[in-house]
Amino acid sequence: MPSEPNAPQTILILGGTSEAAELARDLVARHPDARVITSLAGRTRDPAPLAGEVRSGGFGGVEGLANFIRAERVTRMVDATHPFARQISANAIEAAKIAGVQLDIRTRTAWAKQPGDNWIEVETLNQARDVIPPRARVLLALGSQHIGLFASREDVHFIVRMIDPPEHPLELPDHALILGRPGDTPAVETLLLIAHSITHIVCRNSGGKAAYAKIEAARELGVPVIMVGRGD
Ligand SMILES: NC(=O)c1ccc[n+]([C@@H]2O[C@H](COP(=O)([O-])OP(=O)(O)OC[C@H]3O[C@@H](n4cnc5c(N)ncnc54)[C@H](OP(=O)(O)O)[C@@H]3O)[C@@H](O)[C@H]2O)c1
Known part of the structure; x- marks a missing residue:
């Protein structure tokens, strides 16, 4: 559901990467009124501390993610997962459609071969x-x-x-x-x-x-x- 024009934002970052951690830090600093939640798959036993809130573990597929978005009144979702984490990225696209939230895709571009690379x-x-x-x-x-x-x-x-x-x-x-x-x-x-x-x-x-x-x-x-x- 679209948020009220001036209602505080709830931003869900699908994370597990250094870029996602940087984004959380940046969003928390720039939008002190917003709720910033980073989601981790829960594979790393002792993840580095993150700015904002952190939740951990799978959502239970597309439906689970869509339910989470609705329950937490997420207004914007950012996919900052690893480029080889294809399942969660595919789920994010479907869940964003179902729950009607904006999805920003921030997947890294691949490295390009440089002179001297073998x-x-x-x-x-x-x-x-x-x-x-x-x-x-x-x-x-x-x-x-x-x-x-x-x-x-x-x-x-x-x-x-x-x-x-x-x-x-x-x-x-x-x-x-x-x-x-x-x-x-x-x-x-x-x-x-x-x-x-x-x-x-x-x-x-x-x-x-x-x-x-x-x-x-x-x-x-x-x-x-x-x-x-x-x-x-
Ligand atoms: N693949 C890599 O090489 C790699 C490298 C560095 C970091 N990572 C990070 O490690 C995580 C898992 O990677 P993967 O390749 O196993 O992913 P994946 O194959 O795309 O995802 C498998 C399942 O794990 C859960 N999941 C994945 N990322 C999640 C997240 N950020 N928050 C909550 N649940 C998540 C989802 O479960 P449900 O369907 O139950 O929601 C998803 O369906 C990702 O967050 C990724 O950014 C991956």
């Missing part, structure tokens, strides 16, 4: 796994749900970086686990690539600033990046 571009994670050369030492810069796909590459040493310790031992036969967030400068990522003698990086073309430092470090060192595209 990218092996593939369309799927399966293809990424299959193009890794034998005996490579690979920084696997992927979410934990995708790691198991690489278990069949017994001939490859994987370096996996995760924010939270895994709940179960990783299925990869030969790997090292690094706990922590990605380095925010190319210099930090360069040190990591050198320290682990990394020969290849596998990642998805997420776009955005937060994960780009490793791409710049790879360019600097001439390390090939097996880049999974978005398929669009």
Whole structure:
């Protein structure tokens, strides 16, 4: 339902990204009268603090999201989720129609290949796994749900970086686990690539600033990046 012209706004940010956190900070600072709610999927155990209100966990599909919008009298929804989080973005489009709220889509644009980049571009994670050369030492810069796909590459040493310790031992036969967030400068990522003698990086073309430092470090060192595209 459209809001009263001067009624306080309730803005729902579909988040889980650094851009969503920045947006929440900005909206809270610029619109002190507005209610700003960031929604997280609830996958990260100890998410960084966010400005405004935070809710966590799935809504229960399109209908659940539409119900939430109505119940909380959301006046505007912003999709600032990760570009590979396709389900929630599709749900947001449908739920916005059903509940009759404005939807702003703020999905990051993909990274463009720069001079000096050595990218092996593939369309799927399966293809990424299959193009890794034998005996490579690979920084696997992927979410934990995708790691198991690489278990069949017994001939490859994987370096996996995760924010939270895994709940179960990783299925990869030969790997090292690094706990922590990605380095925010190319210099930090360069040190990591050198320290682990990394020969290849596998990642998805997420776009955005937060994960780009490793791409710049790879360019600097001439390390090939097996880049999974978005398929669009
Ligand atoms: N995919 C990635 O590589 C990636 C990387 C970094 C951060 N993230 C963040 O992690 C979250 C989950 O990503 P995903 O790829 O698993 O998403 P997805 O496949 O698009 O979503 C799967 C289900 O998770 C719930 N969900 C996802 N994002 C949500 C949110 N912000 N608030 C409430 N529920 C949410 C929804 O459940 P219901 O249908 O029950 O509502 C959705 O149907 C997203 O918020 C995304 O921004 C994802």
